[in-house]
Structure formats: C-alpha cells, structure tokens
Amino acid sequence: xxxxxxxxxxxxxxxxxxxxxxxxxxxxxxxxxxxxxxxxxxxxxxxxxxxxxxxxxxxxxxxxxxxxxxxxxxxxxxxxxxxxxxxxxxxxxxxxxxxxxxxxxxxxxxxxxxxxxxxxxxxxxxxxxxxxxxxxxxxxxxxxxxxxxxxxxx
Numbered sequence: 001x002x003x004x005x006x007x008x009x010x011x012x013x014x015x016x017x018x019x020x021x022x023x024x025x026x027x028x029x030x031x032x033x034x035x036x037x038x039x040x041x042x043x044x045x046x047x048x049x050x051x052x053x054x055x056x057x058x059x060x061x062x063x064x065x066x067x068x069x070x071x072x073x074x075x076x077x078x079x080x081x082x083x084x085x086x087x088x089x090x091x092x093x094x095x096x097x098x099x100x101x102x103x104x105x106x107x108x109x110x111x112x113x114x115x116x117x118x119x120x121x122x123x124x125x126x127x128x129x130x131x132x133x134x135x136x137x138x139x140x141x142x143x144x145x146x147x148x149x150x151x152x153x154x
Contacts, residue, residue, distance in 0.1 A: 009040035015138050019073045019098050019121050027066075028058030029101050029135035038099075043140045049097075057101065057135075065104040067130060071121055072097055098138040102130035 004023060010016045016023075031038040031053040038044070038053065057066060074095040100121055104110075110128050113119060125131065 023132040025135050027134040029137050030056040038139050065107050067102045067110045069100045094140050094142045096138050100133050101135040103134045
C-alpha cells in the first residue's frame with residue numbers, strides 16, 4: 001500500500017491535518033451503504049446512511065484485531081462510534097464523516113468515550129496505544145435539503 005501524498009483525497013479534503021496525521025495505508029478499507037460504495041469525497045444524504053455501513057477490511061489473518069472509528073470533525077460536538085452506529089444528522093453545512101481504521105497490537109477492549117464533545121482521534125489512538133491508522137475513508141454529508149458538496153480536485 002502507499003503513503004499519503006499531497007494529491008491524495010484525504011489531504012485535499014483536509015482529513016489529514018484536521019483529523020489525522022500523515023500515515024501509510026497498509027490495509028484496504030471499503031465501506032458501503034446499501035448499494036452505494038463510499039469513495040473519498042463522495043456525497044451521501046442522511047437518508048442514505050441511516051443504517052450502519054457494511055465494512056470490508058483486507059487481509060487474511062483472522063488473528064488480527066482492528067478498531068474502526070467514525071468521527072464527524074465538522075460537528076459542534078463530533079460523533080465517534082466504537083460499538084454502536086448512529087446515523088449522521090447534520091443540521092447545517094457540509095460534514096465530513098471519516099472512517100479511521102487502526103490495527104490493534106493485540107486483543108484488547110476499546111471503549112467508546114463517555115463524553116463525545118471535542119473528541120480527538122489522535123488522543124483516542126494514544127489512549128489505547130493504537131499507533132497510526134492503517135486506512136481511512138471519508139464522505140461528505142449534509143441535511144436532506146442541502147445541495148452541492150465539497151469539491152475534490154485532482
């Protein structure tokens with residue numbers, strides 16, 4: 001897999017910088033909501049993401065454990081889910097919803113924080129000794145009546 005370069009959609013969409021430090025993607029991560037696959041920078045309406053996504057993680061070693069975090073860095077109180085899924089409900093503006101995958105060093109329990117306001121992905125990774133992400137993926141979401149979206153230029 002590859003490192004994150006300046007033309008990578010995660011850099012252009014400011015996921016790297018706002019949410020994550022630069023990292024090397026070493027694992028494939030795919031997510032879909034029904035028939036709609038998530039690609040970096042795509043736009044999905046809240047009605048399309050009411051149920052948790054199907055997530056596929058590459059690799060054949062069933063002894064490898066991962067932690068998957070969903071964070072909304074654009075909300076006044078960012079959402080982060082470790083165990084349960086709550087569908088995004090942006091009320092104004094365009095929100096980036098970022099799926100961040102960490103490979104655990106061993107089998108451990110990772111707990112959702114009791115307080116989600118001002119959640120920090122970097123601090124969370126440090127608390128559980130998760131290291132750098134091994135993959136990340138994001139999409140844009142805004143209220144149903146909204147139009148347009150973040151533009152990703154290559």
